[in-house]
Amino acid sequence: MSSATTVKFALVDSWVVAKRDLIHWLREPVRVFANLAYPIISVLIFGLVFGSAMNVFGGGDYIEFLLPGMFGQTIAFGVGTTLMMVSMDADRGVTDRFRASPMSQTGVVAGRSIADLVNSSLELLVLALCGLVIGWSFHDGLFNAMVAFALFLWLRFALVWVGIYLGLLVKPEAAQASWMFLFPLTMFANTFVSPELMPGWLRAVSEWNPLSSTVAAARELFGNPGVGGDSWAAQNSLLLAVLWPAVFVAIFWPLSVLKYRNLSR
Amino acid sequence: MLAEGLRKRFDKKPALDGVDLAVPAGTVCGLLGPNGAGKTTAVRILATLLRLDGGRAEVAGFDVAREAPRVRRQVALNGQQSTVDDVLTGKENLVMWGRLYHLSKRQASARADELLEQFGLTDAADKRAKHYSGGMRRRLDLASSFIMRPSVLFLDEPTTGLDPRNRGEVWREVKRVVAEGTTVLLTTQYLDEADQLADQIVVLDTGKVAAQGTPDQLKSKLGGDRIEVVVRTAEELPVVRDVLGPDAEVDSDGFRVSAAVVDRVAALTRVTSALAAKGVEAEDIALRRPTLDEVFLAITGHKAEVRA
Numbered sequence: 348m349s350s351a352t353t354v355k356f357a358l359v360d361s362w363v364v365a366k367r368d369l370i371h372w373l374r375e376p377v378r379v380f381a382n383l384a385y386p387i388i389s390v391l392i393f394g395l396v397f398g399s400a401m402n403v404f405g406g407g408d409y410i411e412f413l414l415p416g417m418f419g420q421t422i423a424f425g426v427g428t429t430l431m432m433v434s435m436d437a438d439r440g441v442t443d444r445f446r447a448s449p450m451s452q453t454g455v456v457a458g459r460s461i462a463d464l465v466n467s468s469l470e471l472l473v474l475a476l477c478g479l480v481i482g483w484s485f486h487d488g489l490f491n492a493m494v495a496f497a498l499f500l501w502l503r504f505a506l507v508w509v510g511i512y513l514g515l516l517v518k519p520e521a522a523q524a525s526w527m528f529l530f531p532l533t534m535f536a537n538t539f540v541s542p543e544l545m546p547g548w549l550r551a552v553s554e555w556n557p558l559s560s561t562v563a564a565a566r567e568l569f570g571n572p573g574v575g576g577d578s579w580a581a582q583n584s585l586l587l588a589v590l591w592p593a594v595f596v597a598i599f600w601p602l603s604v605l606k607y608r609n610l611s612r
Numbered sequence: 613m614l615a616e617g618l619r620k621r622f623d624k625k626p627a628l629d630g631v632d633l634a635v636p637a638g639t640v641c642g643l644l645g646p647n648g649a650g651k652t653t654a655v656r657i658l659a660t661l662l663r664l665d666g667g668r669a670e671v672a673g674f675d676v677a678r679e680a681p682r683v684r685r686q687v688a689l690n691g692q693q694s695t696v697d698d699v700l701t702g703k704e705n706l707v708m709w710g711r712l713y714h715l716s717k718r719q720a721s722a723r724a725d726e727l728l729e730q731f732g733l734t735d736a737a738d739k740r741a742k743h744y745s746g747g748m749r750r751r752l753d754l755a756s757s758f759i760m761r762p763s764v765l766f767l768d769e770p771t772t773g774l775d776p777r778n779r780g781e782v783w784r785e786v787k788r789v790v791a792e793g794t795t796v797l798l799t800t801q802y803l804d805e806a807d808q809l810a811d812q813i814v815v816l817d818t819g820k821v822a823a824q825g826t827p828d829q830l831k832s833k834l835g836g837d838r839i840e841v842v843v844r845t846a847e848e849l850p851v852v853r854d855v856l857g858p859d860a861e862v863d864s865d866g867f868r869v870s871a872a873v874v875d876r877v878a879a880l881t882r883v884t885s886a887l888a889a890k891g892v893e894a895e896d897i898a899l900r901r902p903t904l905d906e907v908f909l910a911i912t913g914h915k916a917e918v919r920a
Binding site: 356363370438443445449 | 740
């Protein structure tokens with residue numbers, strides 16, 4: 348097969364696999380609800396219910412502070428979705444069928460990434476609209492705002508690889524339990540509360556949490572409050588928001604490929 | 613399809629320990645064996661899903677280790693689990709696989725319609741697969757394996773968990789594709805399934821070939837049907853053994869005597885009247901086919917070990 352047809356079929360295969368996932372998403376009302384309603388409800392709970400009791404370190408409106416954190420949490424939760432889908436496909440023998448077929452093996456994972464990125468983009472869009480309604484906004488121009496969203500999707504792309512690797516590693520039952528770990532991981536960060544207000548050790552954890560870097564960078568790009576901090580991580584959030592996902596990709600891409608190949612061990 | 617000395621270990625335990633197979637094109641080979649005998653492992657190796665630790669195998673003329681991509685274009689795998697996508701309709705499932713086998717959109721759609729027709733699913737084409745019955749799902753799953761008219765089809769326990777009517781439907785489809793020239797490697801735990809479909813049966817036991825031959829050859833090796841008499845008291849046991857002949861075997865509970873018979877109904881009459889003449893009133897007298905356990909007892913000399 349020539350390399351042109353290889354590329355063409357890789358693209359076709361990716362799209363076919365992505366389309367399958369997107370159809371799933373559209374046809375299962377429960378998942379649409381879970382994916383879209385949860386962030387909206389959280390914004391309402393944290394923004395409007397707890398919001399009045401919350402302080403932003405360094406001053407500023409809590410809803411303005413909260414939205415980038417919510418974007419971040421939604422993106423981080425995406426790893427659970429990827430993990431679940433990958434482990435279900437493996438468990439049901441779909442992965443085996445893919446592997447025993449002539450389809451491009453790149454297509455399997457590329458399709459996964461496309462579907463997950465489309466899914467997450469929609470979630471970000473809905474959240475952003477919801478935020479605009481209750482008083483969040485971006486203040487440094489549309490271009491900077493787009494860069495911020497791009498950073499979130501860059502993190503999401505990196506997490507696709509984490510999800511694929513873990514999904515090939517565990518059974519669906521265990522995949523379900525991943526939420527137990529994801530939830531605290533998205534909270535021990537600057538997502539909902541400024542790390543400056545946390546006890547020392549937790550503050551360090553939160554400041555160095557990769558999610559915090561993306562969220563802090565986004566706050567800066569949106570012109571939202573809560574930016575800054577004394578630590579190196581907090582001061583170089585933009586750099587880290589690019590680097591952390593790159594590190595994830597560098598580790599989990601080869602691990603996933605290796606794991607996928609080793610399915611035939 | 614040809615395999616020589618297939619070897620595979622999992623965590624140092626041999627799963628396949630030197631298995632030879634030779635399946636002529638256009639025939640059905642049934643791999644029979646209990647759980648853990650190595651049936652699925654053999655299929656996964658031949659379908660390029662597992663690497664060999666030793667030996668060599670050729671499928672459709674290509675080496676599974678060195679020419680895996682070529683093999684994949686010739687084979688279809690139908691595993692134990694259904695890969696039918698519940699959320700998609702029957703047609704969408706087939707179109708998806710058609711696209712993944714690199715048909716154009718139009719070709720994939722046309723082929724899907726053809727297959728739905730062949731497998732009697734046209735009426736359910738636009739229904740989501742989650743509303744399908746067990747047999748319909750199985751048929752859809754099979755249909756998706758035939759998109760490319762594979763020259764070799766691997767069926768891994770195709771009817772496990774299906775009711776008799778649905779099993780019959782699956783068997784009919786398998787016979788149809790074999791008539792069209794497809795070579796089939798079938799694994800099963802059911803003797804009657806291998807009997808119905810296979811030209812050749814290979815019995816695997818703990819990773820080795822324990823016996824092989826045509827279904828008839830294997831059956832005559834087993835001695836066919838058995839007559840079984842259940843007695844009321846232990847005193848009647850010797851009488852019954854006399855009637856049943858020198859091969860009679862007494863079950864471990866001591867009340868059940870059985871022996872191989874050839875002339876089924878005649879034997880039943882003979883035994884019944886002989887027992888009546890001797891004044892023995894049996895609790896139960898019945899003819900039955902050998903069970904899979906007896907196949908293994910007869911062939912391997914030990915009971916089928918059930919491993920998960």
